[in-house]
Amino acid sequence: MIRMIAAHELRLLSRSPFAWIAAGLTQLIFSWLFLAAIDRFNTVQAELAVNAPTTGLTAYLVIHFLAPASIVLMLATPLLCMSLFAGDAPYQRGMWASAPISASQIVGGKFLGALLFQYLLLATSLLMVCSLSPLINLDDGHLLTAFAGLAAFVAMATALSLLYSSLTRRPALAAFLGFATLLLLWLAAAGAAGSFTAALSPSTHLNSFMQGLFDTRDALYFICSCGVLLYLTTLRINLVRCSAVKTA
Amino acid sequence: MCADTSQPLLSANAISMYFGDKQALHNLDLAIDAGDSIGLLGLNGAGKSTLLKVLAGVHAPQQGTVSIAGADLQKQAVESRRQLGYAPDTPPVYPEFRVREYLNFAGKLRGLKGAALARGVTRAIDLCKLAEVQKRVIGNLSHGFQQRINLAQAMVHEPRLLILDEPTNGLDPVQLMEIRDVLQNLEAHQATVFSSHQLTEVQANCQRVVLMDSGRKILDLRMDQLTDASHSTFEVRLNQAASSQDFQNLPGFISACSVDPKHWLLTTLNRGDNGVGFGEMMRGRGVALAKVTPVRNHLETLFGLLKLKTTSPVGEAT
Secondary structure, three states: OHHHHHHHHHHHHHOOHHHHHHHHHHHHHHHHHHHHHHHHHHHHHHHHHHHOOOOOHHHHHHHHHHHHHHHHHHHHHHHHHOHHHHOOOHHHHHHHHHOOOOHHHHHHHHHHHHHHHHHHHHHHHHHHHHOOOOOOOOOHHHHHHHHHHHHHHHHHHHHHHHHHHHHOOOHHHHHHHHHHHHHHHHHHHHOOOOOHHHHHOHHHHHHHHHOOOOOHHHHHHHHHHHHHHHHHHHHHHHHHHHOOOOOO | OOOOOOOOOEEEEEEEEEEOOEEEEEEEEEEEOOOOEEEEEEOOOOOHHHHHHHHHOOOOOOEEEEEEOOEEOOOOHHHHHHOEEEEOOOOOOOOOOEHHHHHHHHHHHOOOOHHHHHHHHHHHHHHOOOHHHOOOEHHHOOHHHHHHHHHHHHHOOOOOEEEEEOOOOOOOHHHHHHHHHHHHOOOOOOEEEEEOOOHHHHHHHOOEEEEEEOOEEEEEEEHHHHHOOOEEEEEEEEOOOOOHHHHOOOOOEEEEEEEEOOEEEEEEEOOOOOOHHHHHHHHHOOOOEEEEEEOOOHHHHHHHHHHHOOOOOOOOOO
16 A cells, blocks of 8 residues: 555656656756766866875765755755645545545655655766766765665655645645754754764764765664654644644 | 444444534534435535545544444544545546546555456446546546546445535536436445535435534434425424424424424424414414424425524434
8 A cells, every 4th residue: 555655646746847847956956066076076186196095086976966965855855745745635635534544554655655756866866976987986885875875864854844744734834844954953963073963963874874884873863763753744644634633 | 345234334423523612513423324325404614514524534523433334433444444435525636647547546545456446447437427538637627527536536446335525516407417327326235425505416316314504413304204295394483492302292293303492393294284283283282382384395494494593502303
């Protein structure tokens, strides 16, 4: 059932002009970031060889392409996910609520559908990087770890956006709240290293991935935050089903 | 699937529902048996759609319980919902989907797979006469077709209970007849409950009529009690408040429903008089009668009386 709902959401997103505009803009920015990173690397290559000989193209791409791409995704994810629940018309809400499916199936399906759509965007950025591999030796391990971190961050951002989408009937409000929360969490990393706020920030945990380090604590952070956010969304959907809650 | 005949298909007990401080449903009871077809009548704001949403599991009542085939709609959310199909008052809003594609999705959502899904979709398309548009995009179809798609998605999994919120809303006379055909061709074991403003639709399609006003059920009668020549119905105005018990001992008494405690509709065995004899008989039994009028078209009269608006808790059909 989750797979069926995910396929349905994917189909809806693939037919939504807004989703295509958001996806197109994201791709445009990704492409610009990628080309700018390559161009800048060509300029500073000689200088790097002297000052930071360990910084190859892979590390350079991670810093100047994938790290900024995570900021773009922080904005794009709430926009792509804002309508998952909030955008449901009364008819659709009625159909979901009267169907013999559990709240966790609905939440799981919608989460998976939205995530797959964004992973397609991520896959194109992976293709951009892979297009260099016939010409130059890239550090595959480092790149894959960085992409895994990005994928984990997108999953967390999607779960958070899904929660906000279930809390309101106004997609724009859901997008704003999602982005604002992600930004606050991101900025929390500015606290002292090892502090509680820094530990809460996805940026702290994403950094390890970006450095090519796979730390199970960072992976657990993303898995647990996804789990908690999806659980809260399921509770919310159950609450709507089990009481006449009217959302803003 | 075996139907359990020992209990009602749907049982709603003491349902109350609030939106903020406004009470939308007042302590409402309803039982629906397999094969029943019930028409829900009432003016705008009477609580019909709210009641249907509660019965379909879209809203949960703050008080009371709803169970379908013995499964509680809240506690056994998945099992209970397998038995029902719900068509809201707004036609489908996946305008970008094709008809068959949308019905496939509706079927899968109700747990159909493989051959059962294909059979269910084909059956719904046939029943609702959608074959000619099954490959067309929903958004390009007329309102009448969209209403039929709405109906088809509710019946694609052959539910035992169909809940239809104003299925004939905005349809022209030909489309009305087509929807009537669909409802009359349902399986004998399927029960339907639908709301409508159209008295003729309720008279044509229903065995039972439930009349609502201000979130209260003020009448629940079998249609044959309304139309049977063996019954007489009188609109009775009293000088003092009465309860339904006050009429129980009248000769030939069948039912009483109140518009307010001094204003009643009484149904008795046919007396063959124009109300004069009935009035005299009531006065003879000590009822403080102000006026008695025989009712010719019971349903229309009832609907008209709703305009008088009740202000106090009203009685029940007995």
